[in-house]
Amino acid sequence: MDIKIKGTGSAVPKLRVTNDDLSRLMDTSDEWIRTRTGIEARHLAVEETTTGLAVEAAGQALENAGLKPEELDIIIAASVTADKLLPNLSCEVQSALGASNAVAFDINAACSGFLFALNTARMYLAGGNYRNALVIGAETLSKIMDWTDRRTCVLFGDGAGAAVVTAEESSAEKGGIISMLQGSDGARGMVLNCNNRPVNNPFVKNDASLSYVFMNGQEVYKFAVKTVPEAIREVVEQSGFSMDEIDWFILHQANLRIIESVAKRLHQPMEKFPTNLQECGNISAASVPILLDSVNKRGMIKKGDKIVLAGFGAGLTWGATVLVW
Numbered sequence: 471m472d473i474k475i476k477g478t479g480s481a482v483p484k485l486r487v488t489n490d491d492l493s494r495l496m497d498t499s500d501e502w503i504r505t506r507t508g509i510e511a512r513h514l515a516v517e518e519t520t521t522g523l524a525v526e527a528a529g530q531a532l533e534n535a536g537l538k539p540e541e542l543d544i545i546i547a548a549s550v551t552a553d554k555l556l557p558n559l560s561c562e563v564q565s566a567l568g569a570s571n572a573v574a575f576d577i578n579a580a581c582s583g584f585l586f587a588l589n590t591a592r593m594y595l596a597g598g599n600y601r602n603a604l605v606i607g608a609e610t611l612s613k614i615m616d617w618t619d620r621r622t623c624v625l626f627g628d629g630a631g632a633a634v635v636t637a638e639e640s641s642a643e644k645g646g647i648i649s650m651l652q653g654s655d656g657a658r659g660m661v662l663n664c665n666n667r668p669v670n671n672p673f674v675k676n677d678a679s680l681s682y683v684f685m686n687g688q689e690v691y692k693f694a695v696k697t698v699p700e701a702i703r704e705v706v707e708q709s710g711f712s713m714d715e716i717d718w719f720i721l722h723q724a725n726l727r728i729i730e731s732v733a734k735r736l737h738q739p740m741e742k743f744p745t746n747l748q749e750c751g752n753i754s755a756a757s758v759p760i761l762l763d764s765v766n767k768r769g770m771i772k773k774g775d776k777i778v779l780a781g782f783g784a785g786l787t788w789g790a791t792v793l794v795w
């Protein structure tokens with residue numbers, strides 16, 4: 471079986487908030503945010519919801535793949551900011567699309583979520599009982615930010631990306647997803663967390679007020695610049711291609727300095743690393759599929775191009791794949 475991405479889609483909220491806009495709300499500056507991260511603006515939800523953005527991205531991906539919602543067998547959404555605890559985001563998307571034949575469930579692996587969901591879809595499809603999957607990364611992170619904490623809130627944005635993934639009989643040429651890896655290190659989980667669900671019942675006394683994202687930026691930075699190149703090296707080696715044969719590296723968009731460091735460690739030119747963090751900030755599980763859709767829609771990827779997708783983030787978690795377009 472060849473497991474291929476057949477279509478992509480994405481959506482971001484209408485409201486574009488620049489670094490200067492934020493500097494009017496808190497003690498920060500365009501200069502600080504731009505030089506430390508590369509981020510210039512982000513889109514933040516006002517009327518939009520995680521589900522609404524996911525449905526928009528999913529609809530585009532289906533259209534791009536030439537598939538009807540009823541043809542979907544699986545929907546897997548990755549998110550840490552679904553609108554509801556129940557029902558899950560995937561079922562909400564299923565309902566909105568009318569994808570009545572799909573089984574739908576969510577995955578939480580933070581910024582690696584899309585990679586984890588893609589690998590899960592890949593294994594379902596490889597099993598032979600399912601043919602068409604919809605994989606989504608969707609977030610409205612702005613609702614779990616502490617807007618008084620300039621160290622975190624300036625970094626993140628809202629949006630959704632989606633990919634339709636299908637199983638086809640293997641062709642003579644290598645096609646689709648070639649290799650994939652995932653990793654987790656729960657022992658370092660506290661460096662990026664959101665303790666949002668304390669025990670709360672009539673038999674405990676606690677402060678049940680919501681808490682927001684906390685990040686030890688420097689620890690996450692060190693983790694990323696070490697783990698991401700290692701993961702990419704390993705997944706490329708598994709694919710049988712050489713690093714120089716890879717045409718595109720589509721990485722989680724957390725910080726331009728992290729991407730530059732990964733490029734340097736892999737001895738690859740920055741031209742192979744498209745970015746959109748300048749306009750979107752970090753959108754956790756949605757970063758990779760939004761960027762993939764953008765390079766796809768701009769016609770940058772040609773059939774046969776070899777692409778690395780890689781995500782990393784809270785958990786800690788990381789995931790990477792090599793695919794042939």
Ligand code: UT7
Pocket residue numbers: 497498499502503506507581620621622624686687688690691694724725728752754782783784
């Ligand atoms: O998606 C999950 C993955 N997340 C990541 O990959 C994030 C990885 N980490 C990073 O990208 C960087 O660590 C940050 C961009 C978060 C921070 O950059 P940094 O160079 O590590 O800065 P820092 O935290 O060491 O802070 C340096 C200074 C501090 O001031 P003092 O203590 O030196 O006086 C901060 O208080 O910058 C200050 N600062 C700010 N100043 C203006 C922190 N945030 C801001 C801000 N505006 N928004």
